[in-house]
Amino acid sequence: MPAIVNDSTPFDLKVGSRWSSFEKFRTEGAKSLDSIKNGTIGILHTKTGQYRIMEEQDFQRMLGLARDVDRLRRGLRVLSRTVRVVQKHPDTDTINLLIEAVATLGTLPELPTRDRFEPLIPESLDTDIDDEVDVDPDLVTRPLDIKNASFED
Secondary structure, three states, X not given: OOOEEOOOOOOOOEEEEEEOOHHHHHHHHHHHHHHOOOOEEEEEEOOOOEEEEOOHHHHHHHHXXXXXXXXXXXXXXXXXXXXXXXXXXXXXXXXXXXXXXXXXXXXXXXXXEEOOOOOOOOOOOOOOOOOOOOOOHHHOOOOOOOOOOOOOO
């Protein structure tokens, strides 16, 4: 299982290598990716767009941070709605709800990020003899097949 990491150091990406075309990137080969390490990203320009290339560890950290931002944004939305309810109905129950919402948002733990994921292993396409699987397309009945349709009035 991949290691789960809680890293509180600042996330600071820096621009590294730039390639003005896919052909230039391709001709440099795998050695061109050597500069893409620990917080450094590469920029690839092609006719169809601009692409950022980063190491898996940096991607996983960025993904974890993006999830944290989304989670905090949803929490702040709940908090904002709770404040509006307290403004309209300033009774003890709604004030206690606001206090609970603030306390909950303040104690949310940081989401963990992963160093990497296990490689995907394709499943076998072997079929069990006992399964009723038609792998020959000619044997599969099709409900809207024109060849087998009967047109009766």
